[in-house]
Amino acid sequence: MFNKTTSPTFKNFGDLIYENISFDYESKFLFKNKSIKTLFLVDRNDLFIKVIKGVVMILVSSDGNTLESFIINRTLNLKKGIYFNLICVSDDCEIKISCDSKDLKSINLKEKYTYKNISPSLNINEIYTKFYQEKGLNYNFPGETHPYWELTYVDKGFLSTTVDDKKYELKQGDLIFYAPLQFHTQSTLDSSSSYLTINFNMDFNHHELLCNKVFTLQRDSYFIVSKLIEELSSNSIYSNDLSLCYLKQLIIQTLRLENSYFQSKPTTHMQQTYENNLINEIIKFIDNNLYEKLSVDTLCRHFCISSSMLHSLFKNNMDNTVKNYINDLKLNKSKELIKNSTYTLSEISEMLGFSSIHYFSKKFKSNFGISPTEYSKSIYD
16 A cells, blocks of 8 residues: 555655745656656755646655655655655656755665556456356367457366367366467266356466466355356346456456465365355354454354354455454444544544553554554544
8 A cells, every 4th residue: 555645654754734835946847757766865954845747656765775655645845864756656747846856966776666556467358258058968069269268167067178189177166268269179078067158358468377277266266256147147237347347356366376375275165155154144243243342252152153163264265363354343443433533542442342542552553554643643634
C-alpha cells in the first residue's frame, strides 16, 4: 500500500502546508520519469513543493541510502538535510518548487530506483465459446488446432487428452490449458465425463507456465470455478464482465500453484462443500459476536468441534489462524469506530473485548504501523 504525506511517518522528513502560500522564488517542473538515479539534498529551511498536475511520489531519505516513498497530497516544506527526488505515477506530472533544482546538490544512488506501476501481467480480451459437455463411454474427439486459448476443466469423471503427441489423464477437479495453435485430442474411453470448455483470447507471453501440464485445483479455486460456471450461464447485468473476471482469477490462482507457498492439500468436492458450509457458519458467528470476548474454546463449544479441526479449517480455507482472523476483524472494526468519533479509544478497546488499552494500542500499531491516536489525527488531515 502507498503512504501519503499526511501519514504521521512523513513528519520525520517535512511539514505539510495547508494554507495558500506564495514562494519568493518558484519554478515549474514538468516530468514523466518512472525511475531515478540521484537524490537532491535540501540545503535550506524554506524548500516548498506543490503538485500542480498528476499523481506525484516523493522519495525521501535522511541518510541518502534508505528510501521511503509517499504520495504527495498537500504542499510540502521539506526539512533541511533531507535527501529527495520525485517520480511521476500518472502519465505526466507538474510541480511548483521554491528553488531552481539546478542549485541543489545531488548524490548518486547505489542502484537505480524504478517505480513499479500496478498493471496487468495478463489480459483476457474476450471469451469466444463456453460449453458444459457431458460425454458417455468411448467418446473420441480426433483433435484440432485453433488460434486462441482453450481451458478444459473436468467437473465429473475422467478425461484423456493428447497434446502435441503426449497423453495426459484428467480426473475430477483437474484442468488443462491448450495454447493457440497447439494440437490436442480428447476422449473418455471406458468412463463418462462432464467438463467445462472455454475458448478465449488472452494476451500472455509465458505459455510454458500453463501448457503441457495438468493442474489439480486447490480449495480456494473450487469457489472460483463454480462462480465462473454460474456467470457463464447467466443473462444478468454485467455477467459477461464477471465471467472475464472469474476466468482471469482462476488462471492467476492456477499460475500460483507453481509456487509451493500457495499449495495446500487437494480435497474432494463433498469434503470441500462440508468445510465451506461449516467455515461460513463460523465466520457468521464471529461477525455477529465481534463485540464479545471470542476464543478458540468458545467456537469449539458452540460448533461441537475439536480445536485441531478448527485450526485446520482456518489454515486450509482462510490461510490464517483463528486468533489472528478474529484480531484482524476487531482491529478493522476499531478503525471504523475511530472514524465515527463517537467513542474514546478506551471505550473502543473495552467494547471490542481487548484486555487493556495498552494491548489494544500495541496490536493496532503492529497491524497498521501507527498508533490509534496517530490514526485518529491522520484521518482528519
